[in-house]
Amino acid sequence: MPRPPEIPLVVAGPSGLYCHAGGFHIDPWKPVDRAVVTHAHSDHATAGCSRYLTSAAGEPVLARRVQPDAPIEGLPWGRTTSLNGVTVSLHPAGHLLGSGQVRVEHRGRVEVISGDYKVAADPTCDAFEPVPCHRFVTESTFGLPIYRWPESDGVAADLAAWWSENRALSRTSVVFAYALGKAQRVLSMLLEAEAADEEATIFVHGSVESFVEVYRAAGVRLPPVRRATPDLAKQHRGKALLVAPPSVLGTAWLKRWAPFSTSFASGWMMVRGNRRRRGVDRGFVVSDHADWPGLMRAIEATGAGSIGVTHGSSEAVVRYLREVRSLDADVVPTRWTGDEDGTVTGNDIAMKTHPDQAAEEPGEDPQGGLFN
Numbered sequence: 001m002p003r004p005p006e007i008p009l010v011v012a013g014p015s016g017l018y019c020h021a022g023g024f025h026i027d028p029w030k031p032v033d034r035a036v037v038t039h040a041h042s043d044h045a046t047a048g049c050s051r052y053l054t055s056a057a058g059e060p061v062l063a064r065r066v067q068p069d070a071p072i073e074g075l076p077w078g079r080t081t082s083l084n085g086v087t088v089s090l091h092p093a094g095h096l097l098g099s100g101q102v103r104v105e106h107r108g109r110v111e112v113i114s115g116d117y118k119v120a121a122d123p124t125c126d127a128f129e130p131v132p133c134h135r136f137v138t139e140s141t142f143g144l145p146i147y148r149w150p151e152s153d154g155v156a157a158d159l160a161a162w163w164s165e166n167r168a169l170s171r172t173s174v175v176f177a178y179a180l181g182k183a184q185r186v187l188s189m190l191l192e193a194e195a196a197d198e199e200a201t202i203f204v205h206g207s208v209e210s211f212v213e214v215y216r217a218a219g220v221r222l223p224p225v226r227r228a229t230p231d232l233a234k235q236h237r238g239k240a241l242l243v244a245p246p247s248v249l250g251t252a253w254l255k256r257w258a259p260f261s262t263s264f265a266s267g268w269m270m271v272r273g274n275r276r277r278r279g280v281d282r283g284f285v286v287s288d289h290a291d292w293p294g295l296m297r298a299i300e301a302t303g304a305g306s307i308g309v310t311h312g313s314s315e316a317v318v319r320y321l322r323e324v325r326s327l328d329a330d331v332v333p334t335r336w337t338g339d340e341d342g343t344v345t346g347n348d349i350a351m352k353t354h355p356d357q358a359a360e361e362p363g364e365d366p367q368g369g370l371f372n
């Protein structure tokens with residue numbers, strides 16, 4: 001008798017990924033009763049859920065994102081808990097502070113939902129850990145072979161040199177970076193490049209400062225920074241480096257720091273033309289997602305025979321895994337695919353939005369628009 005088809009434990013539903021056996025969602029995009037959350041970016045963390053389960057390291061970040069008194073349970077890396085008889089644990093994803101992959105086990109079947117992840121080293125968070133499983137649901141934000149990240153220390157040196165060139169020309173250096181994760185990573189890179197000495201003055205937008213506090217409280221080493229205010233702009237423009245979310249481009253808030261040179265820290269800066277289209281002077285290739293070789297390495301390391309692909313270039317990755325790697329692969333729809341009424345269509349962000357129009361973290365920019 002033929003074996004029955006393997007039925008996934010975690011499937012796409014109208015509110016996001018859902019585990020029927022355990023009665024919980026993973027990274028739901030609507031408020032639900034029980035949410036297991038990989039990380040606190042707003043395309044993964046929804047406010048208003050009745051109960052949250054996330055990593056212990058991610059708990060303060062998620063609380064800052066959803067609400068300070070949200071009912072969040074933080075689980076240390078690798079510790080298991082049971083949700084209606086389904087064993088659940090969290091394992092580092094290396095994407096940002098506290099970001100985890102969710103491991104789900106039921107009746108001998110193991111599935112891992114990656115959330116967003118990267119395999120490159122990052123001193124601001126715990127390193128990605130491959131978790132053996134039968135089915136791996138991977139993100140694919142940069143799931144095309146053109147994406148290969150440069151070494152972080154080289155980029156850090158370029159960033160420091162650019163700041164010093166701008167200082168010599170009495171221009172403020174403005175680095176656009178998403179307020180949670182990327183901004184703190186950029187700050188950590190400045191520390192690494194020894195650009196952040198006593199003389200060097202780094203200022204941050206309020207949305208960045210709020211998460212800098214959370215990172216410092218978790219023991220992450222970051223350089224001294226001050227919140228950018230109109231008075232400080234008057235005193236320090238022309239010398240300062242300013243880290244702010246992309247949404248401030250074109251605002252009066254930013255004009256106070258003129259004259260300035262702008263840059264964007266993002267994996268999208270790998271593609272020629274994106275810098276110009278985004279209206280910035282300089283691009284730094286810094287991504288908190290896996291590049292193509294990183295995705296392939298991570299997928300292989302799980303040993304999974306079934307791969308679900310979501311959150312990016314899903315179709316391209318599925319085709320490659322099927323045709324070149326002979327793996328069983330399928331597209332797992334994301335929030336961007338749903339119609340207005342929540343019907344999941346099976347399309348993906350890559351089908352609707354050209355990558356250079358999509359923000360690296362689509363939900364990260366509260367004012368929307370400019371980089372989406």
Ligand SMILES: [Zn+2]
Pocket residue numbers: 039041044095116361
């Ligand atoms: Zn993310």
Ligand SMILES: [Zn+2]
Pocket residue numbers: 041043044116311361
């Ligand atoms: Zn994401």
